[in-house]
Amino acid sequence: MDAIRFDGVHKAFRRAGIDFVALEKVDLAIAPQEFVAIVGPSGCGKTTCLRMAAGFEFPTSGEVTVDGRIVTAPGPDRAVVFQQFALFPWKTVFENIELGLRNKGVPKAERGDRVAEAIALMNLQGYETAFPHQLSGGMQQRVAIARAYVLDPDVLLMDEPFGALDAQTRVVMQEELVRLARRNPRTVLFITHSVEEAVYLADRVAVMTRRPGRIKEVINVKPVRVAEHWDDHARIEDVMDLESFVHLRTRIWKSLRDEKGSQDR
Amino acid sequence: MIARRSIVGLGTIMVLVGCWYVLTSATGLVSPGRFPSPQDAWESAWQVTVTGYANGRLHEHILHSLKLIALGFLVAAGTGVPLGLLMGWSRRADAIISPIFLLIRPIPPLAWIPLAILWLGLGDAAKIMVIWFAAFVPSVINSYTGVRTIECYVVEAASMLGTPRWRFVLEVLVPAASPMIFTGLRLSLQASWTTLVAAELVGALYGLGRILNVAQQDIYPGMILVGMICVAILGWATTRLLAHAESLALPWLRTAEA
Numbered sequence: 194m195d196a197i198r199f200d201g202v203h204k205a206f207r208r209a210g211i212d213f214v215a216l217e218k219v220d221l222a223i224a225p226q227e228f229v230a231i232v233g234p235s236g237c238g239k240t241t242c243l244r245m246a247a248g249f250e251f252p253t254s255g256e257v258t259v260d261g262r263i264v265t266a267p268g269p270d271r272a273v274v275f276q277q278f279a280l281f282p283w284k285t286v287f288e289n290i291e292l293g294l295r296n297k298g299v300p301k302a303e304r305g306d307r308v309a310e311a312i313a314l315m316n317l318q319g320y321e322t323a324f325p326h327q328l329s330g331g332m333q334q335r336v337a338i339a340r341a342y343v344l345d346p347d348v349l350l351m352d353e354p355f356g357a358l359d360a361q362t363r364v365v366m367q368e369e370l371v372r373l374a375r376r377n378p379r380t381v382l383f384i385t386h387s388v389e390e391a392v393y394l395a396d397r398v399a400v401m402t403r404r405p406g407r408i409k410e411v412i413n414v415k416p417v418r419v420a421e422h423w424d425d426h427a428r429i430e431d432v433m434d435l436e437s438f439v440h441l442r443t444r445i446w447k448s449l450r451d452e453k454g455s456q457d458r
Numbered sequence: 459m460i461a462r463r464s465i466v467g468l469g470t471i472m473v474l475v476g477c478w479y480v481l482t483s484a485t486g487l488v489s490p491g492r493f494p495s496p497q498d499a500w501e502s503a504w505q506v507t508v509t510g511y512a513n514g515r516l517h518e519h520i521l522h523s524l525k526l527i528a529l530g531f532l533v534a535a536g537t538g539v540p541l542g543l544l545m546g547w548s549r550r551a552d553a554i555i556s557p558i559f560l561l562i563r564p565i566p567p568l569a570w571i572p573l574a575i576l577w578l579g580l581g582d583a584a585k586i587m588v589i590w591f592a593a594f595v596p597s598v599i600n601s602y603t604g605v606r607t608i609e610c611y612v613v614e615a616a617s618m619l620g621t622p623r624w625r626f627v628l629e630v631l632v633p634a635a636s637p638m639i640f641t642g643l644r645l646s647l648q649a650s651w652t653t654l655v656a657a658e659l660v661g662a663l664y665g666l667g668r669i670l671n672v673a674q675q676d677i678y679p680g681m682i683l684v685g686m687i688c689v690a691i692l693g694w695a696t697t698r699l700l701a702h703a704e705s706l707a708l709p710w711l712r713t714a715e716a
Contacts, residue, residue: 247614248618266617267614267620268618268620269618271618272619273618275611275615277609277611279609279611279614280615281615281629281630281634283633283634283636283708284629284710292616292619293619296619296621296622296625297620324710326710340619
């Protein structure tokens with residue numbers, strides 16, 4: 194069974210008295226433990242797709258299913274990492290990561306262990322009692338990823354998680370996410386507008402059209418990545434120099450550029 | 459830097475007291491019947507503290523006023539903050555309650571005094587009611603705004619984590635709104651003092667307003683000044699107390715400023 198499925202998803206909005214179609218017949222199936230990135234021009238509805246999988250929004254017609262069940266509400270089986278981090282400023286790093294486990298009714302001793310594990314995973318040791326304001330953007334996003342990972346969710350939904358970070362921090366986070374995802378595979382739906390990021394991180398990259406959004410094509414990156422041993426390179430720039438990477442990136446970029454050009458008309 | 463500011467501030471006050479002395483005692487430019495000299499004020503303070511004035515000694519008046527402030531403010535905060543949070547969170551509650559609110563809000567709190575006295579007499583209950591009405595409004599409005607300005611992704615993060623309703627209220631909604639809640643409480647406290655003095659001026663057996671009222675009837679400028687200074691000091695002290703409570707309650711804001 195697919196971990197996440199979009200079946201004929203159509204989404205119409207009405208804003209300021211004007212109707213517009215955000216998504217038009219989106220079909221996409223994501224297998225368990227598969228990492229899929231969606232790229233598309235801004236305003237194409239890629240974030241709306243993620244929000245529907247999260248249960249924050251619902252399709253006008255069509256179905257979004259996670260593990261075979263139609264999504265009706267948000268829940269800890271589908272952990273979300275937001276672009277704006279969305280941490281609770283009044284809770285310490287530890288308390289932020291712990292909340293989801295408390296909500297699940299995990300006993301206190303086990304919570305301590307699991308939070309410590311997530312903190313170690315994201316290299317946050319020593320910051321347990323800090324408040325989010327005291328951390329840099331990159332550190333805050335680590336906390337948000339730890340908060341999602343600690344729940345051991347079936348599905349991880351990441352909405353441009355590195356979009357608000359500076360370039361150097363973004364690269365470090367991308368490298369860490371690759372290590373995390375390869376060692377500890379999850380079903381991930383990752384939204385980004387960066388083609389490099391999508392190709393570097395994902396098993397498959399879905400390209401969306403401009404609004405009304407559809408899935409234009411899905412490019413399978415994983416076979417190339419495995420055949421060309423991308424994961425043997427620790428640094429993102431070494432991967433980005435590989436001919437196979439450049440080839441895929443250019444191909445997706447061209448596909449996307451056709452869309453952007455027609456939008457900026 | 460802070461110490462320097464305090465020294466400058468102290469200097470300003472000393473210059474003012476000096477001018478006061480020169481205009482009254484030293485030159486007599488301002489007649490003692492209009493404004494007391496420092497000496498008059500000191501003697502009045504001594505009198506009300508030691509022998510008593512207007513039915514009681516100073517500490518009795520102060521305690522009585524503080525009791526009314528505490529009760530009125532706590533009742534107002536205890537009803538206003540939850541109501542504001544409810545109206546901020548629930549569109550339905552907002553739709554039902556806000557018309558009543560819009561109707562009552564333009565009435566100045568002091569205009570309730572006659573009705574309060576008619577209902578509850580000249581005792582403490584009427585004053586607490588008027589303080590409540592005055593202090594209620596800022597608590598409601600600011601709590602409401604506090605909820606309405608919560609970033610929607612914080613609410614989404616809480617629901618994504620499966621936060622149950624009451625935990626959401628206590629650990630997300632209230633803390634997120636708390637900076638605005640405290641702004642409301644500060645304004646409520648100011649409103650409490652304003653209203654208390656006015657209500658005690660109209661009719662009271664004890665209290666700082668009572669001192670002011672009797673001193674005015676006795677044409678006793680020294681005692682009027684003492685009453686005013688007491689109100690100023692107590693108003694300042696209670697505001698400081700609230701600020702202290704705020705910094706204890708919101709440690710995450712304290713560290714953000716540091």
